[in-house]
Amino acid sequence: MSSFFPLAIPFIAMFDMGNSFMVAGTTQAIVETTAQQKKHGFDLRDPLRILLKSPPFVVYLLMIILAIFKIKIPMEVLAPFTFISHANSFLSLFMIGLFMQISFKKSGLAVIGRVLVYRYLFAGILASFVYFCLPFEHLVKIVLVLVLLTPISFLTTIQATQFGVDEGEAGFASSLSMIISLVLMSAVVLFL
Structure with missing residues (x-):
C-alpha cells in the first residue's frame, strides 16, 4: 500500500x-x-x-x-x-507454508468457508460504511477500505493452533485469505 x-x-x-x-x-x-x-x-x-x-x-x-x-x-x-x-517476510511465508496442509476433512472446509465469508462480509460492510458515510478525504477512505480488506494475520494462525484448531485448516484459511485480499485490494486500487 x-x-x-x-x-x-x-x-x-x-x-x-x-x-x-x-x-x-x-x-x-x-x-x-x-x-x-x-x-x-x-x-x-x-x-x-x-x-x-x-x-x-x-x-x-x-x-x-x-x-x-x-x-x-x-x-x-x-x-x-x-x-x-x-528475514521477517520470508519467515512469515515459511511458517504459513509449514502450517498449510491440504489434507483436512470436508467439515474443515465448511468451517474455513464460514470463517472467510464472515470475515469478508463484515469487512465489506465496514468498508462500504467507511467509503460512503464517513466525512474523510478520499485518500483516507481508500486506505481505510484497504486495511479492512487485508488478509488474516499470521499470528492469528499460530494462536488458532494453540486453541486446538487443526494446523492445516488454520494455515489454509490464512493462505486463502491472502489470495482473496490480494484480489479485493487490487480491485479497490483500480476502481476507487
Whole structure:
C-alpha cells in the first residue's frame, strides 16, 4: 500500500499500531479469559497475565512507552535487530507454508468457508460504511477500505493452533485469505 499511496503511510501506521495490540495478544487474552470465565468467573488479572506473557505485545508496549518519552535507542543496539528483521517476510511465508496442509476433512472446509465469508462480509460492510458515510478525504477512505480488506494475520494462525484448531485448516484459511485480499485490494486500487 505504501508504494501506491506514499502519502498514506501515517494512516497505515496508525492502523498497524491498533491492529498489533489486538493480534499480538489482546484477542488471545479475550479468548482465554472467556474460556476461564466459565470456570471461575471474571478476574481482570487473567487477561493482564496473558498479555504480559505475549512477547510481541510486551515489546510493542515498551516501544510505545519509549516513543512517548522520546527515548531513542542507539543504532549500535538496533543493528543486530535490523539484520534479523529483514528475514521477517520470508519467515512469515515459511511458517504459513509449514502450517498449510491440504489434507483436512470436508467439515474443515465448511468451517474455513464460514470463517472467510464472515470475515469478508463484515469487512465489506465496514468498508462500504467507511467509503460512503464517513466525512474523510478520499485518500483516507481508500486506505481505510484497504486495511479492512487485508488478509488474516499470521499470528492469528499460530494462536488458532494453540486453541486446538487443526494446523492445516488454520494455515489454509490464512493462505486463502491472502489470495482473496490480494484480489479485493487490487480491485479497490483500480476502481476507487
